Amino acid sequence: MKKILFLCIVVAVFFSFTGCETTENDPAGARNMGVVPLVSNLDPGIFDSKDLVNSYIEFYVALPEGQDAEKIEVIGSYEGNEARIPLMEISSFPATVRIVSGDIISKLGLNAADIVNGDVFTIELLTTTNTGVTTRSNAAFVIPVACAYDPLLTTGSYYAAYDASWGTTGDVTLTADATDKYKIYVTGLATIEGLTEDLGPLVMHIDPVTYALTIDKTALASLCGSYHNFSIAGSGSYNSCDGTFSATVKITVTEGSYGTYTLVLTKNL
DSSP: OOEEEEEEEHHTTTTOOSSSSSGGGGGTTTSSSSOOOEOOOOOOSSSEETTTTTTTTEEEEOOOOOOOSEEEEEEEEETTOOOOOEEEEEEESSSSEEEEEHHHHHHOOGGGGGOOTTOOEEEEEEEOOTTTTTTEEEEEEEEEOOOOOOOOGEEEEEEEEEEETTTEEEEEEEOSSOOOTTTEEEEEEEEETTTOSOOOOEEEEEEETTOEEEEEEEEEEETTTTEEEEEEEEEEOOOTTTEEEEEEEEEEEETTTEEEEEEEEOOOO
């Protein structure tokens, strides 16, 4: 189960602390009372479980216009452990930061063999102003351990299964866009409902950083009994280790909605 849960975690690469942590319990002191760094362009956003020595994440750090800082310390933790370990210091801005998985594993005193898909590392920034005030930014990265993206796991024959409340199952076909490997087309979802699939295909987008899944609202069949434009839309996540797509989808026709259901696409072996 834990190995599946990481798919929900990757959707939240950026998250905010609520501020409930008190100053005396926070080794960095108060939050966001000094310079708040601007963090962007996280890519890649995972540590590759197949290469935990050389895998890395990279992101861009800048300061708001007109503001300065003495340094920013990048710190890391693992699996919710409050023992945050310094990883590096930045004293020149803007800067591109690269954190190698083998380095953070070593500094945290971990054994790479014990780390599995679904485990997460948290990366935070401590900013020290020129006046000596140190604050922890509310922005943080949650970096999951996952498999690197393999386009071969996103195409071919898949088994589609809705939750029991909708109940339909059957084989569908996935193909990748010729120019965008993260854009996936699905055919057959209307066919397994017993409909004539004269529209579509369904279009899914995999976020290349987080593996979050977005499903465009797509009409798949022009007729659904006496109704029109059988359509599916939704969102979810992609498991880069086994090629499974998991999503919450809304099924509609022009005349109304059938409701929201869970849909899982599992690659046929």
